[in-house]
Amino acid sequence: MARARNIKPSFFANDDLADIDPLGRLLFIGLWTVADRDGRLEDRPRRIKAEVLPYDDCDIDTLLGDLQKHGFIHRYEVGGERFIQVVNFAKHQNPHVKESASSIPAPDEHHARPVQEQGKAHPEPEQVGLIPDSGFLDTNNPPNPPAGGESPTTPKRERKPRIQLKTFIDNCRAAGENAISGYKPLLEYVEATGLPMEFVQLAWDEFKRQFGPGGKDEARKQADWRRHFLNYIEKNYMRLWYARVADGGNEYFLSTQGLQAQALQSNREAVA
Incomplete structure (x- = not known):
């Protein structure tokens, strides 16, 4: 069931989305509306396409892969079932008070494993900086260090000038x-x-x-x-x-x- 969500005008000027297919950007917005109050949904590309992009000729699985690669969503698996977490959704969206609680396990519970990159570490949603009420990356708000206090010892990659x-x-x-x-x-x-x-x-x-x-x-x-x-x-x-x-x-x-x-x-x- 689709739900009303927040979106700010700055979304359309966000250059972190520039390398994503325009339909991928529209899909990202659509995911907010079909996700539950904690930003989770079943990773079922055919169903997602029917709900979000029913009239477009596109490969939803590929678009979802692009969104994950760029850090906008987290695809994971629990008990053989696949799910999607919209990164930092719960922190920056304001679900209706009467909206039902999520029945989908969080990606940090029950030994969840990232889809397509089994065994590789993936940042938890709260570690990725996002623009409030929009659900997309905020380049002026860098990710928080992992729990434990200290940042990784790996040198931070220098950001290339645009x-x-x-x-x-x-x-x-x-x-x-x-x-x-x-x-x-x-x-x-x-x-x-x-x-x-x-x-x-x-x-x-x-x-x-x-x-x-x-x-x-x-x-x-x-x-x-x-x-x-x-x-x-x-x-x-x-x-x-x-x-x-x-x-x-x-x-x-x-x-x-x-x-x-x-x-x-x-x-x-x-x-x-």
């Missing part, structure tokens, strides 16, 4: 680095999927056209442009290609958008 794509490319050139061609996660993805590198190059050209000088998103800043580009490749955001299953692997073909982008790049090269 820069424009042009600045990132200029920095790569100054350092004698390739912007994307040597990026190991990208190469591993291409090898695993069989995606042609010429399609990746076409996507990079279109990516630069969008985020580079004169592009409609020139002002956009990212801390990790390589990871941002890989996200575009993995999700095929620009819809430049499609795949067909064939003997020995997938076969990739340019879509109408891809053919148009290819023609545009060819004309640019001819003019240059």
Whole structure:
């Protein structure tokens, strides 16, 4: 049963959600409405899709995985049953006083184990900093240290500054680095999927056209442009290609958008 929840305008400007598919962001909001008063629900992707995104063609399980990877939800298993905890939900939402108590075990009870990452430590919901009444990460409010008082001895990873794509490319050139061609996660993805590198190059050209000088998103800043580009490749955001299953692997073909982008790049090269 869906319930009324809180959402603040700052949600839509939250850059921690920027790398998540737009449907994933909408799903995140939807999870608040179907979760119980403690922010828990059964991890049943088909049911969640029917309740939250019934009219959209999407892979709910993948979207849930993205939300977990970015720390917005915690997927866990208790006694062979799978559940979801919306991170810090109980702290920042205000359920109606008559709303029924949760019947789902908390992730820190009954030897719960994280889904997909069995055996790896996962932060408890109260350890992750969130913006009050919204349920999403607050970069100005860092997570609390684990119970016990002391922070981990592992050095805190330095946060990269957010820069424009042009600045990132200029920095790569100054350092004698390739912007994307040597990026190991990208190469591993291409090898695993069989995606042609010429399609990746076409996507990079279109990516630069969008985020580079004169592009409609020139002002956009990212801390990790390589990871941002890989996200575009993995999700095929620009819809430049499609795949067909064939003997020995997938076969990739340019879509109408891809053919148009290819023609545009060819004309640019001819003019240059």
